[in-house]
Amino acid sequence: xxxxxxxxxxxxxxxxxxxxxxxxxxxxxxxxxxxxEGLEKARSMxxxxxxxxxxxxxxxxxxxxxxxxxxxxPDTKAIPVIMLxxxxxxNDVETALSKGAVKYIIKSEHDPKEVADMVxxxxxxxxxxxxxx
Numbered sequence: 028x029x030x031x032x033x034x035x036x037x038x039x040x041x042x043x044x045x046x047x048x049x050x051x052x053x054x055x056x057x058x059x060x061x062x063x064e065g066l067e068k069a070r071s072m073x074x075x076x077x078x079x080x081x082x083x084x085x086x087x088x089x090x091x092x093x094x095x096x097x098x099x100x101p102d103t104k105a106i107p108v109i110m111l112x113x114x115x116x117x118n119d120v121e122t123a124l125s126k127g128a129v130k131y132i133i134k135s136e137h138d139p140k141e142v143a144d145m146v147x148x149x150x151x152x153x154x155x156x157x158x159x160x
Contacts, residue, residue: 029053029054029055030054030055030077030078030150031054031055031056031057031072031074031075031076031077031078032049032054032055032056032057032076032077032078032079032080032146033057033058033059033065033068033069033072033076033078033079033080034046034049034056034057034058034059034079034080035058035059035061035062035064035065035068035079035080035081035082035085035090035093036058036059036060036080036082036085036111037060037061037082037084037085037086038082039060041082041134042058042060044139045080045111045139045142046058047139048139048140048142048143049143049146052143052147054143054146057072057076061085061086061087061088062085062086062087062088062089062090062092062093063087063088064087065079065081065085065093066088066093066096066097069097069103069106070100070102070103075102075103075106076106077106077150078106078107078108078109078146078149078150079097079106079107079108079109080109080111080142080146081093081094081108081109081110081111081128082110082111082112083110083112083114083119083123084112084113084114090110090112090123091122091123091126094108094110094123094126094127094128095126097127098126098127104127107129107149107150108127108128108129109128109129109130109131109132109145109146109149110123110128110130110131110132111132111134111142112131112132112133112134113133113134113135114133119131129149130145130149132145
């Protein structure tokens with residue numbers, strides 16, 4: 028079964044670029060254009076997303092607020108969240124990781140293929156301990 032990535036990103040060009048890359052890499056892809064929509068999709072999707080790519084600077088609710096709510100909700104707290112942003116400050120990285128993000132990726136430092144490869148590595152690590160039934 029294909030993994031599902033939820034991309035929460037307000038920049039439509041970046042959202043489409045990552046959507047195309049993950050579709051090419053055989054992922055199911057869902058997108059949201061702001062924090063509120065992303066949180067709602069993460070909670071309502073069935074099955075839940077395998078992983079979430081989350082921008083920090085967004086309208087309605089920023090990525091750090093979304094991350095806090097995802098990790099506080101028993102239904103979504105186990106979903107790995109990668110912060111995908113252009114904010115490169117050490118405080119932002121530490122804050123995101125302390126709130127439960129598994130990785131903090133600076134968009135300008137990695138091309139979409141590299142990001143897709145990192146996502147695949149994280150998913151593989153998360154599912155390695157699952158025992159097939």
